[in-house]
Amino acid sequence: VQLQASGGGTVQAGDSLSLSCAASGRTFSGYNMGWFRQAPGNEREFVAAIKWSGDSTHYADSAKGRFTISRDSAKSTLYLQMNGLKPEDTALYYCAADRLRYSYVLRTTGVSYDYWGRGTQVTVSS
Numbered sequence: 001v002q003l004q005a006s007g008g009g010t011v012q013a014g015d016s017l018s019l020s021c022a023a024s025g026r027t028f029s030g031y032n033m034g035w036f037r038q039a040p041g042n043e044r045e046f047v048a049a050i051k052w053s054g055d056s057t058h059y060a061d062s063a064k065g066r067f068t069i070s071r072d073s074a075k076s077t078l079y080l081q082m083n084g085l086k087p088e089d090t091a092l093y094y095c096a097a098d099r100l101r102y103s104y105v106l107r108t109t110g111v112s113y114d115y116w117g118r119g120t121q122v123t124v125s126s
Contacts, residue, residue, distance in 0.1 A: 003021055003023055004021065004118065005120040006019070010123040011123070012124070013087055013126050017085065018081050019079065019082065019095075021080075021117055022075075022077050024076065029073050031052055032050065032052050032097070032105075032106055032107070033098070034047070034048065034095070034097075034107070035047040035095055035096075036110055038092050038119075039092075046060050047067065048060065050070065050071055050078070052103070054070070057106070060108070066082065066083050078095050085122075087125065089122060091121075094118075097114065099113060099114035
């Protein structure tokens with residue numbers, strides 16, 4: 001699976017951004033998908049994940065209530081709607097696909113994901 005994230009940018013605190021992740025290559029369907037982010041000097045951290053069927057999601061505490069992960073299997077695209085952005089959300093955002101297909105476990109560690117996009121920069125100014 002090849003992944004390409006897009007939609008990042010520079011916004012003010014309180015603004016919204018919508019990230020997209022287009023998948024190609026092996027079929028998008030059947031893979032749990034996740035969003036991760038990494039700020040300079042920090043380790044990569046989990047943001048959100050969605051089950052291959054689209055009927056289950058999981059969020060990091062920092063994302064709950066502000067971010068929404070979704071997927072459109074027909075378009076082979078993953079989304080992350082981010083509302084109420086804060087300066088601490090500033091990071092390089094990556095989309096990733098789980099190493100296993102049709103898994104019922106939404107994983108939160110990067111090592112569980114085998115396929116990664118290049119990342120898209122999100123910068124939130126105060």
